[in-house]
Amino acid sequence: MLLEGVTLTLTPDQGTTLNISQSSERSRGSKCTVCTGTGLKKSCSRAGSDYVVLLTDPKAAVNIEFTCPKPEEVFTVEVVREIDCTTKSCNGDITPIESRTGTLPLQNFNRTFIWNLKAPVPRAFHLDFTQMGMRQILPSERCQDQHTYTLLALQRTGEAAIGTYCRNGSVSGAQVLNQGRLSLEVTGGRKLNPTMFNVSVGEEIKSLAVLKVTLPEGTSSSELLSPNYPNSFPDDDQMEWKFVVPPKHNATVVFLGQTQPQCLKKEPAVEYHHGNGRFAVVKKLSDPQPAQRRDSFSLILRNCEMNRIGDGSTGLSLRFKVSAKRRSLPVMCNVDLRKERRLSLHIEKTNLMSDCELKLNSVIQEKITVPSGKISQLSFQDCPCQELLLTAIRIIECRHWRGCPAAAAPVPLTAPVLERCLPAPLGNVTWILRPPRHGTVELLPTTGDLRQSLPEQPCNGSVTLTVAEDDDGTTVGQFCPQGAIRKVQVHTNVSITASASTMGGKERWPFAHPLLNISFTREIAERYIFTVYPMKGVPTLLATPSWPVGMKSYSTVSWIVVVPSKLEAHLMFDNISQPKCSNRHTGIRVQILGSLEEMYSRREDEEAGRKITVSESFYLNMSNCMPERGDFSVLTQITLHKDKNLLLTSILSAVAALLVLMVVVLAVVCVVIK
Template identity: 30%
Template sequence: MLTIKSGEKTDFTFSCHHPEHSFVMEIQRNIDCMSGPCPFGEVQLQPSVLPALNRTFVWDVQAHKNIGLELRFSAPRLRQIGPGESCPDGVTHSISGRIDASAVRIGTFCSNGTVARIKVQGGVKVAMHLPWFHSRNVSGFSIANRSSIKRLCIIESVFEDEGSATLMSANYPEGFPEDELMSWQFVIPPHLRASVSFLRFNVSNCEKKEQRVEYYIPGSTTNPEVFRLEDQQPGNMAGNFNLSLQGCDQDAQNPGILRLQFQVLVQRPQNESSKTYVVDLSNERAMWVTIEPRPTRQSRVFVPGCFVCLESRTCSANLTLAPGSKHKLSFLCDNLTRLWMNAEKTISCMDPRYCLRRPQLLQVPSDLLRLPVQLHDFSWKLLVPEDRLSLALVPAQKLQQHTHEKACSTSFSYLLASASPGRDLYFGSFCPGGAIEQIQVKENVSVTLRTFSPSFQREAPGQGLAVSFVPHFREEGVFTVTPDTKNKVYLRTPNWDRGLPALASVSWNISVPSDQVASLTFFKERSGVVCQTGRAFLIIKEQRTRAEEIFSLEEEALPKPSFRHHSFWLNISNCSPASGKQLDLLFWVTLTPRTMDLTVVIIAGVGGGALLLFSLGLIICFVKKKKKKGSKGPPVGIYNGNVNTQMPRPVGKFQKARKDNDSHVYAVIDDTMVYGHLLQDSGSFLQPEVDTYRPFQGHMGDCPPSPPPVCSRAPTAKLTAGEPAPCLPPESEDEPYTFSHPSTGEGHQGDTGSPLLGTQEPVEPAE
């Protein structure tokens, strides 16, 4: 170590080839401004000829505590850096002040910034570090005398164009001195706008006074404007402004730490900054709107800020609008596509008498559609009392379910998911342009409208869902589907990626027009589910014939492609599946015209006419012969009531069946009662009353099929119309008549007749 004092002349050399790796040099100069005049003006680097070592020049200026000293920095101006940061060129300035006998660090600065002046009260110490390879020969700043500034320091930041500056409180990241005042002055060109945002801050525990920040803003009628550190800070400010940080008297036992790091962003005003938008939530009680930045990748280059301002002054990158008030918004942003909007509204019904079957429209309010930022999500949380009410959703346009085979390509979709706590059930994503007319859900549900392009603003008038509170039902969801003849309808079970929840049941009510035939196809041959407890079923039930087909999804293959001539239900009921063996099914429905072969029609018509003529001749001859011979034989057409022709059906539907009374028993059926309908157009005699079988033609699609009870682990066979369902009592509502030849014994129990109407398998429509 070698020390050279003022007034001395010393010669020295180094014994090593690279002294810059082993030695540093500090040049310290004390400037006394207390006993005499201060040497104001530009500060020189002296001595001027020094070895190429890492050098630190220190200027310690001592002044009276009521004297304010000004450090003025010429180009390039300074940029403040935080702890652990370094300067690209290696040149740093460390500036400190004094409070009584204690040193206070004002900050550490690099070149190429906005800090033009620093005013310090009661003396200042400046240390400039130069690396050994830097050939700089000027200090770059000057000292001037000023009157008392009555605070610790003032930092002046000058902007000439768009840019940003990050600044910190004294002693950062340690605590700001107790009960002190520090200020920043910002010089902003009149054609630019400035916004302040606090990056990091902590507050101390105050015993007296209150810690706060104060703004002097041009044109403000309430200067100074006082804010807490927790508040949103002002933005969209035109012209110069001041910001001050005021400490408090801290608690001696638990003082805490007051510190602040903030950013000032200066940019050109956009067209939207002069416009004011109104969002009226005064009539809302459970609706929140949030405007925030889109997720983007960080960039090192300067990016202008994007702020939303409340009442044109309180600006921030994130803003949440609460219900019950009217909000006036403006935007300070170079590109409004960097922002998006999310909203949430809760609709609940706790009193079924008030809201049962009273529809409410789920539609985006017009105030939000008029904002210049894109709506990302609008979520409606629909709440119902448990086991008392369910929900029915009817879209303004029929919906399509999003699948990999047919993806949605519209500007928005509806996402349906359970909103009950602990319930992991996602019904799917749905968009306009499909075949789903209604979606019914059993419990609380969240409906989220998600947009994918700005064109939603134009298409928004066509969107909307009407929600109704309906009586409670058992299925997790019921989908009403009306396919058209042009498109294939793809449908899949909820929770596609995770599997249908355990013991959940979902139904599809699929309509088939009278002139069409529906083709039902499943994507795979087997479901792949493995049940840990219970059983999983697939039930297909035609609503006109009420014939049910039941398949065990764990043990049987899925149905082959089949044709359905009438509207039908499709129900999928899950068991408690084993881990990794979940239930997820994809199927599709297509419609084709119901046609017949012309040749078959002609042959059937010719054959039917010939048969009719032959029957008429035979009957006339038979009647004439009977009139001659008289009636000698026993009566024909005796009804046999002992034949079991009952279809399976639920118990208790009718208290008294037809078999329990005699209203359907004929002792004798005359020939004219049997064959008279063939002569009804001949005019030879009056038309008799004929008791014939007439199938039910009414609506049968009110309720989806219910899965059969679990009786055993035996395989479940496909049921036909003549077999009773396992563990179900016999039905008692459809009894076909059976005609047979008379027997000699009154107690005859045999069945020698044939059904009047035979069962017929569905045939594939002719191409």
């Protein structure tokens, strides 16, 4: 039984070569053949072998006969053209038009259009992709529009695959030294969508090839591969990429993956050329690559002379990404601190990888400190408000008691009002408080008492106050509103930092009222004194300074706990950490106000009772030794309840009154009976 064949009539363009071959090893088992000519001039392929049809006579129709009904399942077609360049011009462009190449009847076949290009040594031929641009893909991938381009460089040592590309990308041009090949694969049944590329004589280049990559405006990212990727880059050769960065944009290079060879001579490296290209920055592949470059630049990948004998030598390969981002216009802001006494403004980036550029009086700074008493010109470029932290620092200091405002009356701590042109709100406000010699800093909350921020009771509100010793930074504690601490006294210089925890966007500082009033008072006996007013039935947690870290050596702290009448305080030491002391002892003492007698006293070498009940206002005092090892820290819980002794007295009084009444009644009854 004879199978119906297919005959196609082709009319080629001049200089076109058609190669018709078996499409795969599997198809080589087919008995389908291809024939040209008629009669005695008829020539046919042998089943399972390749067959080349050379069409050279322009506009002369040629019949191609296939002996099977679906030859596109057996054969593939290559359409080859030659383009030669002189020192001045080339004799053709890349024009993939099926009607001109004579392949329109072969549309159902998988087709590869090939252009062999040649330029005189040492010149390159230049391909202009600006009409559409190309995007590099892995050699194993294919383009979604089923039009896949491959660019090869032809050397005396063999072929080098510059890359595989799809349309619509940032690669806008290519120069290949001396000889090369551009191919376009089109899937069978897919109509050729022609894109024309101009071919011209290129420059005298020293690299295997030079790719021009034009980064688009706005945010973009382009991935690129070294030649022959994922296999090795050619031995002792180099490849160049020229990146065109749009005005007012920054570009960043990131290496995504690489393999490095075993070298006999030299080392693999990358060179970066900027501007006129006279000066190069050379980096190893393992070095951090340039980030936030403002201008166009070239990247040259150099290979070494490789040792290909060892089994473990993988050669050189590189996969990298170049991203670009628009630089915003700088935001200018003049900050006037001429009337702000002892106030400075500090601005820093919260993201070390940020594109943000800070300038103070036209000088680029990593951090900005705006001094008091001056007008300063600030500039912010590409600085989102989320990536900036603004801290205002005010110093309140008195060297002598006479004429000291903070010694005469409480001074409110308010946040400064800053210029609205600043791109971010105040995040922190710090007050540095320095009383006269031997003085004490006294802190009084203005809107309710304070509580310590502890794991058991964290500060979840809109502001947190961090109190620390200004001399060495030792933390006294973190505090927030709605607690029982009515006054804090610290016998040293103090820094207080207020942090707004619910700020977002460019909202201004959320508190117009003072957070604290401060006073400078005379010397106190302890390092720290807290005055506490617990509330009935509500546990109050008190932690030693620096919690959970231990107290400073030899330091002391006292809590003056006010217990209202008819109530008693239940103390519970929840968490006690004791050191081994090398000098002196730690101490925990409880003493009624106005009494010299201690109700409770324990050292680190004594067993500490965990609970104690006090029915009057009292001192809770703790002191540290010089620890040899370990730390001294205590967490105390205080809860007020009704006084049990007072309740018992009331019950006994009621019982006594009842007994007296009964005796009186009994006496009256006896008199009546008599």
